[in-house]
Structure formats: C-alpha cells, structure tokens
Amino acid sequence: xxxxxxxxxxxxxxxxxxxxxxxxxxxxxxxxxxxxxxxxxxxxxxxxxxxxxxxxxxxxxxxxxxxxxxxxxxxxxxxxxxxxxxxxxxxxxxxxxxxxxxxxxxxxxxxxxxxxxxxxxxxxxxxxxxxxxxxxxxxxxxxxxxxxxxxxxxxxxxxxxxxxxxxxxxxxxxxxxxxxxxxxxxxxxxxxxxxxxxxxxxxxxxxxxxxxxxxxxxxxxxxxxxxxxxxxxxxxxxxxxxxxxxxxxxxxxxxxxxxxxxxxxxxxxxxxxxxxxxxxxxxxxxxxxxxxxxxxxxxxxxxxxxxxxxxxxxxxxxxxxxxxxxxxxxxxxxxxxxxxxxxxxxxxxxxxxxxxxxxxxxxxxxxxxxxxxxxxxxxxxxxxxxxxxxxxxxxxxxx
Numbered sequence: 001x002x003x004x005x006x007x008x009x010x011x012x013x014x015x016x017x018x019x020x021x022x023x024x025x026x027x028x029x030x031x032x033x034x035x036x037x038x039x040x041x042x043x044x045x046x047x048x049x050x051x052x053x054x055x056x057x058x059x060x061x062x063x064x065x066x067x068x069x070x071x072x073x074x075x076x077x078x079x080x081x082x083x084x085x086x087x088x089x090x091x092x093x094x095x096x097x098x099x100x101x102x103x104x105x106x107x108x109x110x111x112x113x114x115x116x117x118x119x120x121x122x123x124x125x126x127x128x129x130x131x132x133x134x135x136x137x138x139x140x141x142x143x144x145x146x147x148x149x150x151x152x153x154x155x156x157x158x159x160x161x162x163x164x165x166x167x168x169x170x171x172x173x174x175x176x177x178x179x180x181x182x183x184x185x186x187x188x189x190x191x192x193x194x195x196x197x198x199x200x201x202x203x204x205x206x207x208x209x210x211x212x213x214x215x216x217x218x219x220x221x222x223x224x225x226x227x228x229x230x231x232x233x234x235x236x237x238x239x240x241x242x243x244x245x246x247x248x249x250x251x252x253x254x255x256x257x258x259x260x261x262x263x264x265x266x267x268x269x270x271x272x273x274x275x276x277x278x279x280x281x282x283x284x285x286x287x288x289x290x291x292x293x294x295x296x297x298x299x300x301x302x303x304x305x306x307x308x309x310x311x312x313x314x315x316x317x318x319x320x321x322x323x324x325x326x327x328x329x330x331x332x333x334x335x336x337x338x339x340x341x342x343x344x345x346x347x348x349x350x351x352x353x354x355x356x357x358x359x360x361x362x363x364x365x366x367x368x369x370x371x372x373x374x375x376x377x378x379x380x381x382x383x384x385x386x387x388x389x390x391x392x393x394x395x396x397x398x399x
Contacts, residue, residue: 039072
C-alpha cells in the first residue's frame with residue numbers, strides 16, 4: 001500500500017514539533033554522533049572526499065582517529081557559531097589530507113559546515129568568501145607541494161563543488177529571511193487592522209454619546225433659571241446617556257479582551273431606542289421601517305446600527321434642530337438605510353464629509369460587500385445611504 005505524505009503527516013507532526021523544540025546544539029550533537037558512526041563503520045571505509053589523492057597512504061593510527069573526530073565534533077556549533085565550526089573542520093581536514101591518512105566519511109563534515117556558513121552566518125559574509133578562497137588556494141598549493149598528483153582543473157572543480165554547497169545555504173538563509181519578513185508584515189497588517197477597528201468602534205460609541213451629553217448639558221444650562229423642570233429632565237437625559245456610553249464601552253472592552261466563549265462583536269442596540277434618544281436631544285427625527293427584520297448575524301446588524309448612529313450624531317452636531325428622516329428597508333437579500341437631514345449651511349463645508357466617522361462607515365459597509373454614499377442634497381441638506389447584503393460575504397472582501 002502506497003502511503004501519501006498527507007496520510008502520514010498527522011502522525012509525524014507531533015514528533016517533528018517535539019524535535020524542533022529541542023535545543024539546536026543537542027540536535028546537531030545527534031548529527032555528529034551519526035556521522036562518527038558512519039566514519040568508523042567498516043562498510044564506509046574508503047568513502048568520503050579526498051582532495052590530495054596521494055598514491056601512498058599512511059595507516060590509520062591514534063592521531064588519525066583524533067583527526068576524524070576533530071572533523072565531526074565542531075558540527076555541534078554549526079548554527080550557533082558557524083565561523084569557528086568551519087575553521088576547525090577545515091583545519092582538521094587539511095591536516096588529515098596532508099598526512100595522507102585513508103579517505104574517511106568524516107570529510108563530509110566540510111560540506112555541512114559550508115552549507116551552515118551560508119545559512120546561518122549573517123555578518124562579514126564578503127570577507128569570509130574572500131578569506132575562504134584564499135585558504136583553499138593555500139591548502140591546494142600545500143598538497144601539490146607535498147606530491148599530490150591532482151591537476152589544477154581538479155582543484156578548481158572541487159572548489160566549485162564547495163561553493164555550490166555554500167550557495168545552497170545562502171539561498172536557504174534568504175528564503176528564511178523572506179518568510180520572516182512576510183510574517184512580520186502580516187502581523188503588522190493585522191495589528192493595523194485591529195487598531196483601525198478599535199478606533200472606529202471608539203469613535204462610533206464615544207462621539208454619539210458625548211455629542212448627546214454636550215447638547216443636553218448646554219440646553220439645561222439655558223433652561224436652569226427659566227424652566228427648572230425641563231433643565232432637570234435634560235440633566236436626567238445626560239445621566240442616562242452617560243450610563244449608556246459606559247455600557248457600550250464595557251461591551252467594547254470585552255470584545256478587545258474576551259473571556260472564554262465570549263463573542264468578539266460589540267453589543268447592538270435597538271434602532272428605535274437610538275431614534276428616541278436623539279429626539280430627546282431636541283432633534284426632530286422621523287422614523288420609518290419597512291419589511292420584516294430577519295436574523296442576519298451581529299456584523300450586519302452592527303453595521304446598520306452604526307450607520308444610523310453616525311448619521312444622527314452628525315445631524316445633531318451640524319444641523320441641530322433640523323428635521324431628520326431615518327428609513328430602514330429590510331429586503332430579501334439586503335438592508336437599505338437612508339438618513340436625510342434638511343438644509344443646513346453648516347453641513348456644506350465638508351467637515352462631515354471628511355471625518356473619521358463617515359470614512360469608517362464606508363470601510364465597515366464594504367466589508368460585507370455593501371455600498372455606501374454620503375453627501376449634500378440639492379436643497380442644502382445632507383444624506384447618508386447604505387445598502388448591505390444579508391447573505392454570505394462575497395469573495396474578495398476582507399471580513
């Protein structure tokens with residue numbers, strides 16, 4: 001039976017994760033142990049790299065064994081200290097070759113060391129490349145002077161092979177750096193998006209309620225002598241609005257730091273209550289709702305609520321006392337919202353158009369593939385319109 005990678009991956013993943021959690025020095029110590037076993041195994045005799053190719057070989061003695069171990073042991077440093085690792089291995093191999101000891105599999109350590117030098121060494125790379133070439137040329141001249149029969153072409157070919165392994169490590173380092181840069185960019189983008197959502201929610205909550213409190217407090221100040229009862233009623237409204245703001249802020253804080261199982265969605269109030277609170281501020285608001293409301297999910301409901309809330313807040317701020325009409329139509333596949341305020345000279349200057357609130361509303365509505373428009377009307381008023389689909393979020397939008 002053929003086992004596909006996807007079939008064995010779930011079983012191997014815990015083992016791989018556990019292996020990756022082990023310190024790199026310990027992991028590389030395992031590599032050293034494996035390479036030493038291969039180097040001293042009788043079946044691997046004569047395997048490995050030999051730059052000198054001396055015709056007469058010295059018998060392996062105690063010092064030769066020390067050189068074999070010296071070629072493998074520095075690999076424990078290949079990730080934490082790649083330069084000392086490469087220097088020690090090259091020195092051991094150079095002595096091993098110059099003394100004409102038998103070819104050993106331990107010489108493969110130089111390939112691993114050069115790969116690691118390319119993959120993990122970050123600083124002084126150009127100087128290391130030049131220094132490495134000079135050292136190799138020196139070793140080649142030393143072996144040639146000692147009687148090596150190898151031709152200059154063979155030395156050059158061997159050097160190219162070593163460079164290929166170093167380049168492979170360098171390529172891996174670049175890939176790793178690119179992946180890390182993409183990961184950081186993704187995290188920064190997620191943080192920026194989250195900050196934008198927080199700013200938008202804070203704006204929608206705070207601006208609406210604070211505007212209501214300021215309007216009612218100013219009105220109470222004017223009426224406190226002439227109509228104390230109405231002033232008291234206005235102050236009561238200020239108190240109620242403040243409590244509502246605190247409630248919404250608590251919900252928002254729960255969204256930012258949710259408990260287990262908590263919904264990551266701010267609380268949505270009733271549109272009728274929102275209209276009534278605006279009327280209590282002295283703003284004449286006409287309310288009309290058509291169609292049958294259906295469950296749409298917290299996101300769409302919140303978007304509709306914020307559109308009406310922001311539009312009414314702007315009406316109170318820039319057209320206080322002017323008639324405002326709110327209309328919500330529940331269709332089969334979308335909800336249409338329109339908030340229109342009659343003519344006001346203070347709304348023509350663009351302060352409302354370019355504010356954070358309307359920009360945030362456009363972004364909020366676009367998340368669901370909806371349409372948003374806000375601008376002046378022919379009679380000098382201001383109209384906010386939004387159409388939000390109630391079905392699945394269309395592909396290509398950022399939910």
